Amino acid sequence: NSKLALCHIHLEEYREAVAAAQKANNVSTWKHVCFACLRADEFRLASQCGLEVIKYPDHVDEVVSYYSDLGHFTHLVSLFEQGLGLEDAHIGIFTELGILYTKHVPEKVMEHCKVFFNKLNVSKVVRACERARLYSPAVYLYMHDKQHDSGLKIMMERAPA
Template identity: 50%
Template structure:
């Protein structure tokens, strides 16, 4: 860490001489490595020529999630921000990031993380964006079933039937789940 502190001082001095993109990019990464997040935040909110997305990816890869969160938020990279927030256990914020990213891959990642964290209300919010894609339904169902969360899965599919983009696959899968776990609901569902 001492070397990174020295590098921060050197890069700050170099930046005074020339405001080069590569100097500013390395300075941001060095600030992240030394956990100087307040300085990092101040720097990225000011005028700079740094490659913030690139540094965010580097921080993410090195599991420096707090720094990555600041950087992705700054450049509005919502998919990576949602992924970062999942690693920080900030599930509600991750759902908000997934909503802004609005990609199936991000919805799935956040949904599965919420299931693993037993945040089923948030998982359902994500899941409703996934079940409308027939080709994604099986993976989602298997994820819940493999972990024994049948009740939560049934609740989500019941909620999904009211969606504008509901499809036959959802009705079929719910019927299968009823037949296995709630036979008393089967008849009403089929009528």
């Protein structure tokens, strides 16, 4: 079924490729079909496959890179928002969505941090907040992670003169 999925990709039969990937049900096939669907601007199908790929923490970075290289940032954010609802959603999905928000949807960062604080890799999201100069969410994360000194340091550095 993996080879069948690849054949369907070469024939540009993306729906059939997704169906074959479902039968094969391995991350490598899902990834190939996802990326082929992305290249063909078949975003709904790419999303369906992408959700199967991001279940595996080791493959999250590759999906982010591929979507980003093609400039499909809205679809990438949407994929990870859908990923929050996965039965087996892991810390990497919550963390990566927080990082994506800092880059592409900054108005959603604070709410995401408040709602999913316990499911975030705090240090990664804080670094992303600081890079994006989103100091309120960074301070919030520091304070709730009991890193008061770091939170106070940001507040003092950013205080008006």
